[in-house]
Amino acid sequence: MVKNIRTFAITGVVAALALAGSTAAWAQAAGTEARVVDVGSGVVDAETIKEGLFPLEHCEELRKNGFKCMGVKPTVTFSLPAVAFAFGSAVLPQSLMRQLDVFAEVLSANRTLPYTIRIVGHADASGTEEGNRVLSQRRAEEVRRYLVSKGADGGKLDVAGVGSKDLLKPDTPTSADNRRVTLGR
Missing domain, CATH: 3.30.1330.60 (OmpA-like domain)
Known part of the structure; x- marks a missing residue:
């Protein structure tokens, strides 16, 4: 799916993403700003795109489902x-x-x-x-x-x-x- 990841300083904690069953790529990220995900020849699934473009909404979904949101992750730019x-x-x-x-x-x-x-x-x-x-x-x-x-x-x-x-x-x-x-x- 996601072939190659280049990380440029990422904000927040991504533990909530691991709880939500996100891709392994998310679990590798932590830092202070944003990151670029090189999609390669694969097709990224809709949930990964949604989490990458709209991370605050994902945190709200976690809260609604009884999970504690451990922090806000950065948005992702998909290459x-x-x-x-x-x-x-x-x-x-x-x-x-x-x-x-x-x-x-x-x-x-x-x-x-x-x-x-x-x-x-x-x-x-x-x-x-x-x-x-x-x-x-x-x-x-x-x-x-x-x-x-x-x-x-x-x-x-x-x-x-x-x-x-x-x-x-x-x-x-x-x-x-x-x-x-x-x-x-």
Whole structure:
């Protein structure tokens, strides 16, 4: 399911997540800010996405079910697969659509929550700075368009393209792993 986890300083305690039967990835996290989960080629389940994007609501669910919430964990930014976008393209392949279907399910089921989801497009360093920024913006917009077509509230989806400024693999700037989209809060 979740292939690779990069942790960037995480807040809160995640013991409540282990009680709720969350993935092993959650149980490994603890720190002070937010984290990025590289989804890889797997499809993350709806519960994991919900816990990652809306952690306060998960804590409320635990309380309603008689569990003590041991702290608030940080939100998660999900990095969707490097293989998603062909070189120079913003076309969504089937593998990415399968992943986005689960995100759309979670987002449409939680339309009343007051949160904005940020969709950030990325590019490898193959092109010019301006070309990469435009391409990464198109990738983010395509993901937004797809999520809205599947029932997500477009007013709660913010898009940005960062070009090749935030490489997943900075040691190999032209790697396909750097062509991705992230979704988080």
